Amino acid sequence: MANLELTAEEEPRMQRDLNAVLGYIAELNELDTEGVPAMAQVGEMLGLAEQKHGEVLRVDEVRQSLDRAKVMAAAPETDGRFFKVPKVIER
Numbered sequence: 717m718a719n720l721e722l723t724a725e726e727e728p729r730m731q732r733d734l735n736a737v738l739g740y741i742a743e744l745n746e747l748d749t750e751g752v753p754a755m756a757q758v759g760e761m762l763g764l765a766e767q768k769h770g771e772v773l774r775v776d777e778v779r780q781s782l783d784r785a786k787v788m789a790a791a792p793e794t795d796g797r798f799f800k801v802p803k804v805i806e807r
Contacts, residue, residue, distance in 0.1 A: 722730055784797075793800040
């Protein structure tokens with residue numbers, strides 16, 4: 717957000733909106749969360765232990781990755797180590 721260029725008319729509105737967000741966060745920080753259980757992890761949400769609904773994630777295992785030389789040879793433009801892409805952000 718540091719790179720945003722706001723007009724003089726936009727600045728007060730952005731400041732008001734950001735202050736509102738900070739106000740909501742302050743309100744949330746006042747809530748008593750003692751005794752509230754931590755949120756579920758993704759594995760628990762998918763029921764991976766029980767396989768309730770047939771959701772299956774692939775096994776996390778080490779495998780051979782792509783050959784860099786072959787990938788770079790197929791790229792439209794490269795310096796041999798990285799892909800070269802057109803600049804899309806002006807500063």
